[in-house]
Amino acid sequence: MGWAFRRKKNIPGGLWDKCPKCAAMLQKRQLEESGGVCPQCGHHGRIGAARRIGVMLDAGSFVEIATDLKTSDPLEFAGYSGTIERSKKRSNVDEAAIVGHGRIEEMPVAFGTLDFHFVGGSMGIVVGDRIRAAAEHAFENETPLVLVSTSGGARMHEGALSLMQMAKTSAAIARLGETGLPYISILADPCTGGVIASFAALGDVILAEPGALIGFAGPRVIRTTIGTQLPEGFQTSEFLLEHGFIDRIVPRPTLKAEVAAILRNLMAGRERAAG
Amino acid sequence: MADRKEPRIGLPFERPIVELELKIGELQSLSESTGMNLNGELKPLKKKLERMTRDIYAKLEPYDVVQVARHPLRPQTSDYIAGMLDEYIELHGDRRFGDDRAITTGLARMRKHRFLLVGHRKGKETKENIACNWGCAHPEGYRKALLKMRLAERFKLPIVTFINTPGAYPGLGAEERGQAWAIAENIQVMSRLKTPVICVVIGEGGSGGALGIGVGDRVLMLQYAYYSVISPEGCAAILWKDGDKAPEAAGALRLTSADLKRLKIVDEVVPEPLGGAHRDSEAMIAMLQERLVALLDELGGISVETLVDQRYERLSQLGSA
DSSP: OOOSSBOOTTSGGGOEEEOTTTOOEEEHHHHHHHTTBOTTTOOBOOOOHHHHHHHHSOTTOOEEOOTTOOOOOTTOOTTHHHHHHHHHHHHSSSSSEEEEEEEETTEEEEEEEEOTTTGGGOBOHHHHHHHHHHHHHHHHHTOOEEEEEEESSBOGGGHHHHHHHHHHHHHHHHHHHTTTOOEEEEEEEEEEHHHHTTGGGGOSEEEEOTTOBEESSOHHHHHHHHOSOOOTTTTBHHHHHHTTOOSEEOOHHHHHHHHHHHHHHHHHHHHHHHO | OOOTTSOOOOOGGGHHHHHHHHHHHHHHHHHHHHOOOOHHHHHHHHHHHHHHHHHHHHTOOHHHHHHHHTOTTSOOHHHHHHHHOSEEEEOOOOSSSOOOTTEEEEEEEETTEEEEEEEEOOOSSHHHHHHTGGGOOOHHHHHHHHHHHHHHHHTTOOEEEEEEESOSOOSHHHHHTTHHHHHHHHHHHHTTOSSOEEEEEEEEEEHHHHHTTOOSSEEEEETTOEEESSOHHHHHHHHHSOGGGHHHHHHHTTOBHHHHHHTTSOSEEEOOOTTOGGGOHHHHHHHHHHHHHHHHHHHHTSOHHHHHHHHHHHHHTTTOO
16 A cells, blocks of 8 residues: 555556556566656656655664654544544555654664655644654754655645644754754655645755655646646756755655765764764 | 725625615715704614624624625725834835735834834735735745844844735746745744744735744734635635535634634734724724734743743644643
8 A cells, every 4th residue: 555556456466556657567566676666767656654764764773753643633624534534544654744763874863754645645733743743853862854745735624723833843943953953855746835835845955856746836726826727847846956946856766875975964064073 | 984985895794784884874974964963863773783783793604704804995904004103114125036015024113112014915906906916925025024024133123913815826936936935934934033023813814825924922813814724715625626615614624713712823812893893994903003012012021032932832832732
């Protein structure tokens, strides 16, 4: 579960997945090895939290924190509890953010990832609290913070409380920034709305996977507002690199090594000062 | 009563009120032009009007509140500037791209207090509406606000923000110039500003566009303002694929001042004159002015270190526990 690659229904056993971009039939095992990247066309499929942790952290190093935080329904929003239950079954996570600590090429980091399969990776109170917990873990343990964001934005079902998580997470990032500890923000497809308009945009270094949809407003909203089609490649990682809003586009297979290299550079001054 | 010469723009649920107001207005002008004493007729009508207004406004549905918040005659940032400040020196431009008219920033004096004012501006008539983009700011608007807020911090001036926007503008230029980045940076910087910050939702509190000037030590909300993660129309379109279900969505989103107070997102609800701020701008402005003076006094007595710590605590607790 958790693959964005659609399984072809008439093939028994679920051994095959179909790339949504080039329609190549791929063996599941192949996709496991490539971290969800299509070996034929390079399309970066959406991957869940467990796979993302596997891609980013040293094997077996991840320790989850803030697991006691549970989704509530503060507005008693129609249908919300059902949405949560279905999402739990579909995604194998209990909320749209999984946070903790682990190692990247031996370096201790606070780490968090959103999971798009859980209510579209949307940020409600638990996501806000977990991102804050990750930032505070970095603050208290004097480690860098690495977050992977993929989200449709704030979670409508928790109303203005979701909106306030933008402020909560941004404040925690600001506080961490004052200590001189680096925060690397990694943007994966898609990353829009209240998540990119808060902590995801606030990385000291911002990396994006190739071809990700990244923007404040969703393409449909913009199309409706301006009444015309959007230009080719609008709101992609490549568009944002061109306009100066992200530092680098990094394919998933080299992401971990790049993050490690960047962190070694950013932490060098601090270690020199300490040593 | 507000400007009687303005054509009354009636909301559907207000129709009986507006009809009675017109009748009273006619009788009054008749009395003035003919010298006839119509007090005997007017007095009971005025009493009836007050009772009717009170009854109707006591039963407003959430979507009615949204309509009141959007009322074209509702006092806006420019009215508060004109009505409550003794001095306002507008400061333009973000020194990077341009001067977004959807947000005004300037040095303000109100009685003994001096502060930086930041406010969304919607415009009063069509030409001005267009210039202000109906209060939907672009990134340069948020960056102008940020630049001036940093100025205020350097010179130890408190900051007061007036929030009144349907949302940050969702367009091509806004995306090209980093709307998300502009809002994120404002939120982040405001959460740590070493000066008192008071935010007031005076009309529409439209999502990230509102929060982009909405992080502070005290958040106030006028009684019939609304504050929401998404417009009721947008929510209905996503959830039920039907924009006509906006009234249901408005209820589900809990976007009224009473809801937001209960959820501890706003600290204080500022009551509006009977029948809403658009019926009596002057009274509304006076009422808010009193609260702002009191709060500026109060926050001025707290050290900035304490303020910043308390602000962090306040934000950390939103929605938790």
